[in-house]
Amino acid sequence: MSNFSKTFSSTLGKKLIMCLTGLFLCSFLLIHLIGNFQLFKDDAGLAFNEYAYFMTNFPPIKVVSYLLYLSILVHTIWAIMLTQKNKAARPISYAKKGGNGSIWSSRNMGILGTMIFVFIAVHMSNFWYNYHWGTTPYIEYRTDLNTGVTQVKELTEAEFTGHLSYVDNGVQIIKAKDLYKAVAFSFQQLWIVALYVAAMAALAFHLLHGFQSAFQTLGWNHSKYKPLINFLGVWVFSVLVPIGFAAMPLYFFFK
Known part of the structure; x- marks a missing residue:
């Protein structure tokens, strides 16, 4: 086995892959959120449908999309591998567990990640798959x-x-x-709205620990940058981003 393979098959290598794919997914979340704000325009979906076409047909964006799908799979698989390895190394749970939010989220990253992965599967099936090969009007x-x-x-x-x-x-x-119409129809169904809101709550806790943990893995935890990293991790990725995504199904459900 080469040194390169040994590095990325080690626990540290897996954590490095987790943090890099995680930060890439964080950047995508911001871009996707900004684009999806077109849903709030009162233009019968014109801006959003143009945005959807651009995102699925502009060649550089398509390449990034394939990297995104790969990152989701790699991030999920490596997370499972790390969780199993940690359980094997510590078969007996700690006798006492902390009670604050960040510690809870770090202990339950597997559960939170599973919820998010299920949400992604439903989301891709409802919109991405139907837009390409389904019954989008x-x-x-x-x-x-x-x-x-x-x-x-x-x-x-x-x-x-x-x-x-x-x-x-x-x-x-x-x-x-007319992906806008498909979105509006889906978000009139209570179970889908409930799934999206629950998934965004899981995303908030997942990012509360994951965003800051990624920079620690990279060694970027200097006191000079830590306040900015904490601010972005808490208020941008753990609060504003999940609230922004959750607002969309709620908007259509109560509209």
């Missing part, structure tokens, strides 16, 4: 460039020949898959 937007007024028309599968965007006699015409 179709829509046409006609915007008068002089008045700014947009007319919306649902399209049949026969009328939809692919994503189009062009101008004809002062009218901008956009034909797209």
